[in-house]
Amino acid sequence: MKKYWAIFTTQLTNRLAYAGDLAAQSLSIVIFMWIFMQLWRATYRAMGTDEISGLTLRQTLWYLMLAETIILSKPRISRTISEAVKDGSIAYMLNKPYNFLLYHMSVGLGDYLTAMIFNLLSGSIIAWLLVGPPPDPRGWPLVLAAMLLGWLIDFCFTALIGLAAFVTEEVSAFEWIYQKMLFILGGMLIPLDFFPQWLRSIAQALPFAYTIYGPARLFVEPDLARFATLLAGQIIWLGAMGLVVTLMFRRSISWLTINGG
Amino acid sequence: MPAIHVNQLRKTFTAKQKAAGLRGSLKSLVRPEQQTIEAVKGISFEMESGELLGLIGPNGAGKSTTIKILTGILYPTSGEARVLDLVPWQQRRQLAYQIGTVFGQRPQLWYHLPAIDTFALFGKIYELDDGEARKRIAFLSEAFEIEELLKTPVRKLSLGQRMRCEVAASLLHKPRLLLLDEPSIGLDVVAKQHIRDTIRRMNELEGVGVLLTSHDAGDIEALCKRVIVINHGEIVYQEKVSTLKRRFLTSKLVDVRYAEEINPDFTLDGTEIIKTGRYGVKLRFDSRQTPVESVISRLAEAGSLVDITISDPTLEEVIRKIYEESGT
Structure with a gap:
């Protein structure tokens, strides 16, 4: 495990060399938050209530801040892997004594955390200015753990999409579909609480909600029971998806031929 | 035990073919045509440990395919190969600890970081302990004259400087065998000479075997004792470089x-x-x-x-x- 930790920290250094770049990128969350604010303030006003499906405007905005942070900080694993498959550079990573997937996971985690720090900072500042202080800080460590597990599930999906390049060469269609799943069924655009009950049940049974909705909802209303349920679901999905992506990777390796060279 | 033993090694690729234009595209959608390319057609050779062996031939001769099979990153279609008594494509991880590789067109150093960071990372990846890694880096940076370069972000190095760092990095874990695929590609005469000198010195100092592919005959002439000439996936000649010179010069x-x-x-x-x-x-x-x-x-x-x-x-x-x- 030591080597993956080293890969992770090297990627942290690598990314922090361009801290200015990361800070600039995190400005987009400010714009999104401002748009969400206009949208939801109008909605709450039009409905004449302080609460929609148990969430206040303040909670909704903080929920969206965390959901946006998760989505905007995600590195493009599927792009990285599919490019490596297409140009053959995947092969050159196989003759190093590390596991290819764990390598990308370590690098990806470095990317995710660095981007996350900046997005959280920018997002929190704007959210605070718009709707007031963040939810109970005692929940934050739990949220962080849930975000990490959620990201690991997301890693499995995006790595799987990247590896699909072995079969289909072009993977942007899968990327697009997965992203829309996260946006809608994952609860990035609208908290799942606002969905009709039947759609909400479907969405909560699917893995996408464990990446975004789960951590974001825990953030605005932290409690241990919610965390325990979330954790159990995340571990089950992570186990299942981890197995699928590992099997897919093994299969891919035996198909391996190098394009060019 | 020879360092490398290759017997009747064969590799065929299948590539999709498509006729030109829209009609061709539509046709290939309905009935894709496949073409088989025989990159390596049953080659056999041996390499002693500590030997300096060159593999030369024009572009597309099958040199790189051969070296990729030997590092375990390509499965052969048929035939056998053993590298340091391991079957590369079955025991890739084990082999990785014992060989060093440099692919001239695929840098392994992290582009935005100083090379020293990649060296330290490789130390971890190859599971050297910290003191050992530090000593080894000091030794290599002196042997390759790269002490100063190691602290500069790799993107700011010249190609020749970068290549020296690449070769040094591949030797960090004291491999018994070094596989170099076109190490001098794109380098100027002076940089080429510099790389060749250091490779030869490491061979003398540590007895590391070197298998080198190149389409620059100068590399082989300056470095290798024995040469295998490969063309269209077949070995057309294998002899000592001196014999080659005597016979054809x-x-x-x-x-x-x-x-x-x-x-x-x-x-x-x-x-x-x-x-x-x-x-x-x-x-x-x-x-x-x-x-x-x-x-x-x-x-x-x-x-x-x-x-x-x-x-x-x-x-x-x-x-x-x-x-x-x-x-x-």
Whole structure:
């Protein structure tokens, strides 16, 4: 495990060399938050209530801040892997004594955390200015753990999409579909609480909600029971998806031929 | 135990083919046509441990495919190969700890970081303990003269400097065998020489075996004791570099200049005149048929000599000749 930790920290250094770049990128969350604010303030006003499906405007905005942070900080694993498959550079990573997937996971985690720090900072500042202080800080460590597990599930999906390049060469269609799943069924655009009950049940049974909705909802209303349920679901999905992506990777390796060279 | 043992190794690729234009695209959607390319056609060779072996041939000859199979990153279609007594594509991870690889066109150093960071990372990846890694980095940076370069972000190094760091990085875990695929590609003459010198020095110092592919004959001439010439996926020649020279470098090129004007119909028995000028002549002869001594003495008799140079053909020409002789 030591080597993956080293890969992770090297990627942290690598990314922090361009801290200015990361800070600039995190400005987009400010714009999104401002748009969400206009949208939801109008909605709450039009409905004449302080609460929609148990969430206040303040909670909704903080929920969206965390959901946006998760989505905007995600590195493009599927792009990285599919490019490596297409140009053959995947092969050159196989003759190093590390596991290819764990390598990308370590690098990806470095990317995710660095981007996350900046997005959280920018997002929190704007959210605070718009709707007031963040939810109970005692929940934050739990949220962080849930975000990490959620990201690991997301890693499995995006790595799987990247590896699909072995079969289909072009993977942007899968990327697009997965992203829309996260946006809608994952609860990035609208908290799942606002969905009709039947759609909400479907969405909560699917893995996408464990990446975004789960951590974001825990953030605005932290409690241990919610965390325990979330954790159990995340571990089950992570186990299942981890197995699928590992099997897919093994299969891919035996198909391996190098394009060019 | 030989370092590398290859027997009847074969690799075929299938590539999708598509006729030109929209019609071709539609046709290939309905019925894709596949073409089989035989990159390596049953080659066999051995390499002793600590040997400096060169694999040369033109682009597309199958050199890189061979080296990729030997590092375990490509599955062969058939045949056997053992590298340090391991089957590369089955025991890739184990093999990785014992070999170093440099692919000239695929940098392994992290582009935005100083090379020292990648060195430290490799130390972890190859599971060296920290003290050992530090000592090794110090040793390599001295041997490759890269102490100063190590602290500069890799993107700011010249290609030659970067390549020196690449080769040094591949030696960090003290591999027993170094596989270099086109290590000198794109380098200028001085940088090439520098790389060759350090590779040779590491071979002498640590006995690391070196298998090198190149399409630059100079690499092989300067570095290797033995050479395998490969073309169209087949071995066309394998011999000591010195034997290769003796056998194919018998053709000599002579350039003479005289003090006076010479006869425009100048001829010399047993030689072929390539070019005749007012004061000099360029000719070629085969030293097996016409002794060097006889050519020189007769040239000297022909007039008062000002200058004479005799040169060997380049290895490129030698390879061309091998191809001609083997009829490929």
